[in-house]
Amino acid sequence: MKPVLFLLLSFPLLGALLVSLIGRHLSRRAVETIACTAVAASFILALTAFLLSGQKAYSLTLARWFAAGSFQVGLDLYYDPLAAVMALMVTFVSSLVHLYSVGYMRYDNGYIRYFCFLNLFVFAMLVIVTAGNLVFLYLGWETVGLCSYALIGFWYEKPEAANAGAKAFVVTRLGDVAFGIAIAICWVTLGHLSVSGIHDSAAGIDASRAGIIGCFLFLAAIGKSAQLPLSVWLPDAMAGPTPVSALIHAATMVTAGVYLLMRFFPVIQASMPLMAVIACVGILTICFGALGALIQKDIKRILAYSTISQVGYMFLALGAGDVAGSLFHLIAHAFFKSLLFLGAGCIIQALHEEQDIFRMGGGLRQKMPQLFWLFLAGTAALGAFPLTAGFFSKDRILLAVFLQPQAGYKLLWVIASMAAMITPLYAFRLFIIVFFGKSQSPSGPAKASPTSVPDVMTRVLWPLAFFSVFLGFLNLPLNWAGKEWLAQYLAAVPGSAMELHASSKMESAMQLGSALLTIIMVIVACIYYGTRVESVETGTETLLSKMQALFRNGFYLDRLYQTRITAPYRAAAGLLWQKVDAGWLDAGLNQSARSFLTLAETLRLWTTGRVSRYVSMMVAGFALILCSLTLAWWYLLI
Amino acid sequence: MTIPFTHMLFLAILLFVMGAACAMTRKNLFLILIGVEVMLNAAGIAFVAAAMRWLDMNGQIMVLFVMTAAAAEIAVALALIICFQRQSGSTNADRLSLLKG
């Protein structure tokens, strides 16, 4: 097991090192091959580990990292079913994204930097997934942040890309700080940092302590997973290359926060209020993301907001105590969201960097029939169309929320269900406008040509589409004669053993209800968006237009941060720079330096270069010393 | 011995000041050296006088060391002067002005 896990981690790292160190001496094809092979090998190893491990949990130490007194940190690994599923998903999606990138980045000259960071990204995420202690996990966590910064700002010549990278980094940094605090608290209160140790001691600690640790972990997760109120970086992160977006949203970044909470779920579980808070943040984010996605025009932004919303579902599931449901949705989401993003990448490239859905012109259906069906699969899964992966995963989450005994959860269930109605609406709005819409710019569709997209970019979408549609059978509900395989598999993971005590009838009723609702909403979307062209704003301030503006701008969260935090901070920084630093400190230093210069200029006159002058000075000095000695002696005598 | 100790000291001080004045005011390197010698000699007289005053041999022995130091100093100093003279063709101390600020 140990060599398998070691290689699992080292292949992407090796790939990144090879690409970065000798990449410039190799041909483009070689670099691409190295990067893709590294991740593909990682996937094969993840599969091997998955098959070898069964349901056991492994705690391994690869090497000692550092030690300070009793504080010892090793390169520990912890591999259990949860990590196994995550590792499989991450490596699988990443391999496909790598392959896709070969096509997508075919004209970009920064491919060495790109593939290096892409590999490193996968490595960092795998570290997060398999880390056996908090510090090692933190390493992966930070590296993920670094890679996201580098890849979102990949086209750093464009100011908005560079800014988006910096924004992602800074905002997730807030969460990272919380993570650091959580590690410190863990060490102080629990005395050790290993994952298994924390699982063991989680049962023994009291609720308030668990709440504090969990709270900081939760803050960290909020930052990485772009939940409210730290969600602002994700829509801007679209400035990066589209495959990177797919990677961030599906496999390597946004899911890290959710995974962190799953990993330490025993601690979080110990505090009921924290669970409620997580659920509330989840539900708020669901609504925020769904409403935002409903009104955006940029295809990638729509998908970004939908990610925020979908990750909100994962948090909601965790808040309801359903780790298996959360993971189920995470996996399903990874497949359909990467599918959608990669599909969107094809569309964007086919239309020459056109990202506005209203200018795509609807001609794509005829020109790219393959893509049409692929995108339809992704949209259906996102919109939780019956029998797709999204349908089963979302249903399970709603059921778990509904089954929570507290009354508050019933309210959450209602809201979540309503938000779940919006999901197919925005998903199919996107789909219909892109593929059936009427172009507002006549030049748009004429340029679209299927040949402008390499085959590899559409080919890698097929497996993703397959899983988006059929992944639901991984965890078929009991009333479908399913075995809930995923939940069973995860049963050994601490904190995830949750039975959904629902009668088969109730379950069926809920599924039927949500299926019906979804289909209705899809029809509504088809009718509503299929028949009208988005009207250009008339300028009248109706309530509707106001709300649209509100949603479009993400509830002005950005502007709030801008005016309330960033602007005062900038002002303070400017003040410190210009007044305090340049005005006082620098000027003071300059002044004192100048006074020393003047002093030196004055003293310089003494060095006349005349020996006699030196001698007389020496004599005077000796005389002074003698006089003082005499005085001292005299004083002592008296 | 009826010579007052103060007279001896006065003599020593007088000589010392003369030597110092010479070292300070003259420009010729040799004369500066002469001034230094005079100062050392004055110190010797003071030592011997003190040895006399307290009937202690240590003072006299110190004069021997002073002489040694003077001999060494003169040897090196003269070599330096020769060296300098070869370079600049002069023994004027004001020509030694490379340290001028």
Next chain:
Amino acid sequence: MTVFNIIFYIAAAIVVGATGLAITRKQVVHAVCYLVISFMGTAVLFYILGAPLLAALEVIIYAGGIMVLFLFVVMMVKDTPPSIDKPSRVKRWLPAMILAGTSALISGLLVFADPGNRLRPPIVTGTPQEFGNILFKDYWFPVEIASLLLLAALIGAHYLGRRADHPEDTP
């Protein structure tokens, strides 16, 4: 007021006078000659003050060794001498006259005060034997250091005083 007291003051006067002349000369050779006189007087003072060995050393080392070295170097160095105006005959002989006069005075004093030549300095604190005993018993270490100093001075002087045959070696 013994005869030694008188001799002390006379010697002191000679020392001060010779030193004063020495430090005011323009000609270095003159200054050195006056300084020799000054050292001689100092030797007399040392003798009177009970340090006969030091008196001898003063004459040998200072007046005899150092000053002669000085003279040699002064003569070696080609300095542009200030124009020597030949002094008058009287002026040329005056120092010698004074010296001779003083010598005669001291000799007369001694003969007058002590016809039987039994006069000894009142206190001899340091006979050469005593001096050597203390020097090599209590001060053997400083003596070694002093010898080291002299050696260093010797080497240094040799190094500095070399002919500049090899330009790259010259200091």
